[in-house]
Amino acid sequence: MTAQFHEHIVINNEPFGLCTEPLQTYLSLMKNPPEFDWCCTACYRGYMGSWAIKDNILYLTKIEVGGPPFSTFKDWRKMFDNKKGDIKAEWFSGLLRVPKGEELEYVHGGYGSKFERDLFITIEKGNVIKEEEVQNY
DSSP: OOOOOEEEEEEEEEEEESOOOHHHHHHHHHOOOOOOOOOTTTTTTEEEEEEEETTTEEEEEEEEESSOOOOOOOTTTGGGGGSSSEEEEETOEEEEEEEEEEEEEOOSTTTTOOOEEEEEEEEEETEEEEEEEOOOO
16 A cells, blocks of 8 residues: 555644544444545545644544645535534544654555654544654654
């Protein structure tokens, strides 16, 4: 499998890549999830999620398709009863991996590449429970 495009996440107003796909949990719970056409082997999921952590809450801010270049998925809010603004990721409990620094080792598959540091964020029903940054030597 080809290395996958990182999703996007903003933490403390700073953008990062995200090596986790929190939207997959939500899609798996839907009776009729949208069918995303994968654009290339680097994005088998067929979409790009954009996320933010604000006040210790994980939010979905946008879903993009078609890329690269990606464009906003026009009907994404229908999946959330047309809610306005950022969507709290209440469906997600798990671990977010946010790579930081230079890439040390490229792995041609999934999110296996190694970076200088990884920030691991534990989420429970959309709420940040714990953060831990690990040095990768």
